[in-house]
Amino acid sequence: MNFEFRAIYWREMLKFFRFKSVLFSSLIQPVMWLAFFGLAMSDSFDKLTSLVPNEAGVPVVDYLSYMGAGIIAMDVLFSSLFGGTTLMFDKKFSLLRETLASPVPRFHIILGIGLSGVTKAFIQTFIIIGFGKLIGMDFFEGFTLAQTITAILGIMLLVAVFTLGFLFLSGSIAITIENPEGMQSILTLLSMPLFFISNALYPIESFPDILKLLSMFNPLTLLADGIRYFALGTNFSVMGNHYVYTTADIAFSFMGLIFFALTMLSAAMWRFNKVDI
Amino acid sequence: MTGNVIEVNNLEHSYGSLKAVDNISFTVKQGEIFSFLGPNGAGKSTVINILTTLKKLQKGEARVNGYDVAKDSKSVRRSIGIVFQMLCLDHEMTVSENLEYHGRIYSMPKKERKERIDELLKLTDLESKRNTLAKDLSGGMKRRLELARGLMTRPAVLFLDEPTVGFDIQTRMRMWEYLREIKREGTTIFLTTHYMEEADQLSDRISIIDHGKIIVTGNSDELKNTLGKDLIYLETSNNKTAAEILRSLRSVKSVTEDTKSLRILIGEDVTHVLPQIMEKIRGEGIDITTVNIKKPSMDDVFVHYTGHELREGDDKEKPQGKETAGVSE
Ligand SMILES: Nc1ncnc2c1ncn2[C@@H]1O[C@H](COP(=O)(O)OP(=O)(O)OP(=O)(O)O)[C@@H](O)[C@H]1O
Ligand SMILES: [Mg+2]
Numbered sequence: 001m002n003f004e005f006r007a008i009y010w011r012e013m014l015k016f017f018r019f020k021s022v023l024f025s026s027l028i029q030p031v032m033w034l035a036f037f038g039l040a041m042s043d044s045f046d047k048l049t050s051l052v053p054n055e056a057g058v059p060v061v062d063y064l065s066y067m068g069a070g071i072i073a074m075d076v077l078f079s080s081l082f083g084g085t086t087l088m089f090d091k092k093f094s095l096l097r098e099t100l101a102s103p104v105p106r107f108h109i110i111l112g113i114g115l116s117g118v119t120k121a122f123i124q125t126f127i128i129i130g131f132g133k134l135i136g137m138d139f140f141e142g143f144t145l146a147q148t149i150t151a152i153l154g155i156m157l158l159v160a161v162f163t164l165g166f167l168f169l170s171g172s173i174a175i176t177i178e179n180p181e182g183m184q185s186i187l188t189l190l191s192m193p194l195f196f197i198s199n200a201l202y203p204i205e206s207f208p209d210i211l212k213l214l215s216m217f218n219p220l221t222l223l224a225d226g227i228r229y230f231a232l233g234t235n236f237s238v239m240g241n242h243y244v245y246t247t248a249d250i251a252f253s254f255m256g257l258i259f260f261a262l263t264m265l266s267a268a269m270w271r272f273n274k275v276d277i
Numbered sequence: 278m279t280g281n282v283i284e285v286n287n288l289e290h291s292y293g294s295l296k297a298v299d300n301i302s303f304t305v306k307q308g309e310i311f312s313f314l315g316p317n318g319a320g321k322s323t324v325i326n327i328l329t330t331l332k333k334l335q336k337g338e339a340r341v342n343g344y345d346v347a348k349d350s351k352s353v354r355r356s357i358g359i360v361f362q363m364l365c366l367d368h369e370m371t372v373s374e375n376l377e378y379h380g381r382i383y384s385m386p387k388k389e390r391k392e393r394i395d396e397l398l399k400l401t402d403l404e405s406k407r408n409t410l411a412k413d414l415s416g417g418m419k420r421r422l423e424l425a426r427g428l429m430t431r432p433a434v435l436f437l438d439e440p441t442v443g444f445d446i447q448t449r450m451r452m453w454e455y456l457r458e459i460k461r462e463g464t465t466i467f468l469t470t471h472y473m474e475e476a477d478q479l480s481d482r483i484s485i486i487d488h489g490k491i492i493v494t495g496n497s498d499e500l501k502n503t504l505g506k507d508l509i510y511l512e513t514s515n516n517k518t519a520a521e522i523l524r525s526l527r528s529v530k531s532v533t534e535d536t537k538s539l540r541i542l543i544g545e546d547v548t549h550v551l552p553q554i555m556e557k558i559r560g561e562g563i564d565i566t567t568v569n570i571k572k573p574s575m576d577d578v579f580v581h582y583t584g585h586e587l588r589e590g591d592d593k594e595k596p597q598g599k600e601t602a603g604v605s606e
Pocket of ligand 2: 321322323362438439
């Protein structure tokens, strides 16, 4: 068994902590999302929906907590989607040469970069959960310690698979494309539908059927739903919509994300094996 | 193995319809410094890239450190160190981190990594720069760091693709010192260059390569001796006609026209030939403005075998004065 991916991981993390500006912005970004977008939106949403009757006996969750799950998903989406960009520069400035000329299998390069992305995603997830709890997000409300730990582990697992999927995607694009502008526009183009056709930030119950269907398969929806399952429980209502998550739902989220990540992994392997020096 | 660290047989490589490497064969012996000398586009990097398994071998056979380049690329990779033509350091990492990363991707144990980094920083005089970011090094230091990196895993062969291109002569000579030191430690070195002096002064053996073919191989003295003991340089009022006259003489082996002068290769003792030549040319009413006799240099060898000067590139060493100075020592 080889562990060369650890070398790649080491370098990525070293540079993550070296660039103070990048480090700082990636830590502060989720807090800003929550603080500005989250608080502003949740106040107005909660006012608007306070008149909608809730079903009796169903625990009510405020919008901030509903959205908190989505913010984790969004934040992780953006950092992993743009996370591959460094690869493009590494290739452009022939930094990859050394690694590509070494005995390290290409798979290890992808894996090392993927795992470093997962680490960064974990850090961001914890910041959001921590800061969210501070400003009144109802994650893990009424959970025992064991339940909380299980829930956090579940969330981490989902976040990891999701991040790997998008990093593989972004890495495949980065290794294929030559110029930063092209990369930027492709990523922006990709992020739009992902962002809007999902239930990350708002319920999709009133979406047109076709969008609702699409959204069901959107990795962002899968992740947001998964996080809600673990953080908010299996039965709650928000803004008049009654949510019931079954074991089948969470299994669907997991399977969907794993399928997505594996597909993207094979895309990345295909692109990486094509890289010529 | 037969003492040959590199064995290449009938190697060919094409980019589309362009044959960049055309039926090349050569061997590099254990412990020697072997150079590919050739102009831009000769195919030097292509050969290096095939031998280092970065480019797929298309046709022919190549073995490095006993391993087949096509079949056993992993073992080849473990046996070699590379200094690429283009600088490729991670500028955001320090000198020692760059080495550390290299040690890690080659799975060197931690203790060995540390020891080797210390050794190499000493060898390349970069100890005081240990914690400097690579981007803050001078050009020569960056190259030395790449050299150190190439040696990190104690490779059997070190490949260097134009290691001193663009450097001034002092920096270049300093680099040669390091390479000689590395050779003393037993590492075989394969390098490409388009600097005559580099091939001449540093290498044990040289292959002159042009248009994808090896024109000639030998050590510096052998190559020069094939041109005879002396060369005559003439500047006349009419070089073209003078060249024609000279070509008709039996004692003259070949004549090449440079921009200003004629380079005359002779088969006999210069003391007899020169008066004869001068008389003949004057007899045709051509004035001789300058006469120069010198020992054949690598430059002359190159011109003789390729039929053209090695003029391409950014060579600053081109002015004639310097060339002569290089040989006179
Ligand atoms: N990737 C490529 N695609 C197409 N042609 C190429 C490629 N790489 C090299 N060539 C061509 O192959 C020939 C040999 O190139 P190569 O880089 O091996 O020469 P070189 O001797 O290293 O030159 P230099 O001194 O400029 O580095 C050149 O004509 C070059 O244009
Ligand atoms: Mg080259």
